[in-house]
Amino acid sequence: MSTLIDTLAQQEEELVFDSFDLEQAWLLGTRITQAARAAGHAVGIDIRRPGFTLFRAALPGITADQDVWLARKAAVALRMEKSGARVEAEWREMGIDPFTGGWLGEDYAVTGGSFPIRVRGVGVVAAVSVSGLASSEDHDLIVAGIRAHLEEAAR
Template sequence: MSAAPVDIALLEAEERELVLPRFEAEDAWALGVLTREIAAAAGHGVVIDVRRPQLVLFRAVLPGATPDQQAWAERKASVTLRMESSSALVDARLSGAGVDPQSIGWLDERYAVTGGSFPIRVRGAGVVAAITVSGLSSQQDHDLAVAGLRSHLSILAGEGAAP
C-alpha cells in the first residue's frame, strides 16, 4: 500500500484516535464479533484475528476465506505487534523512505508489511494486542479493522468508559 505523506498523517491520526480505556478477553471477543458482523453484512470472505503476542483471543473465518488468508493475517499481526503500529503505517513509512522490507533483513517471511492489522492500544499501557483482517485489498482490510475498532470504542464510550 504505497502512501503519500498525507496518507501517513491520516494513518497516524487513526492510531492517536483509536485508544481504548481497557482491553480484556471479553473486549477481544466483543471487538471480533463486531468486526465479523460488519464483514458479514458486506459479504466479505475474510479472516478476522484478534491476538496478543503468542495468544489468539478471537478468530473468525467467513465463507469464502482461504487458508492462505489465515497465514497472511498472522504475518500482518506480527508486523503490528513488533512495530507497535498498523501494518499499513509501517508499509507507508517504509515505502515513503524507499525501503524494501525484505532487504533490511529483520522483517523476514514471518512478516507481511501490508495493510490489514491495527494495534490495540490502551491508554496508559500502550499496544497490548492487534486486530487483523485478511481477504480483501490491503486498504479494505485496514479499513475493516479500523471500522471494527471504532465501533468497539464507541460502545465503550457509551458505557461510561469514556476514552
C-alpha cells in the same frame, strides 16, 4: 510526511482503549465479523497477543492463505506497534525495502490489514487483523470496527 501517513497516525492516536481483555476482544471481533458478513466479505478476522489468540473467525470463502496472512500481518503490528498500513506507507516514502538485509523474514507481511490495540497508559497489548480483501479495505474494516466499538463503550 504524506497525507496518508498523517491519517494513519491520527487513527492510531484516536483509537485507544481504556482497557482490553478477553471480553473486549470478543466484542470487537464479533463486531468486525458481523460487519464483514453483512457486506458479504470472505475474510478471516484475528485478534492476538504474542503467543495467544484472543479471537478468531473465518467467513465462508476464506482460503488457507488468509490464515498465513493474518499471522504475518499481526507480526508487523505487534513488532512495530503501528498499523501495517502505516508501516508500509512510511517505509515506501523512505525507500526502505523491509526484506533487504534480512532483518524481516517471511513471518512478516508489511501491508495493510493489522492494527495495534493500544491501551491508554499501558501501550500496545494486542493486534487485530483482517485478511481477504485488498489490504486497504482490510484496514478500513478494522478501523470502522474499532471506532464503532469505542463509540459504543463511551456511551
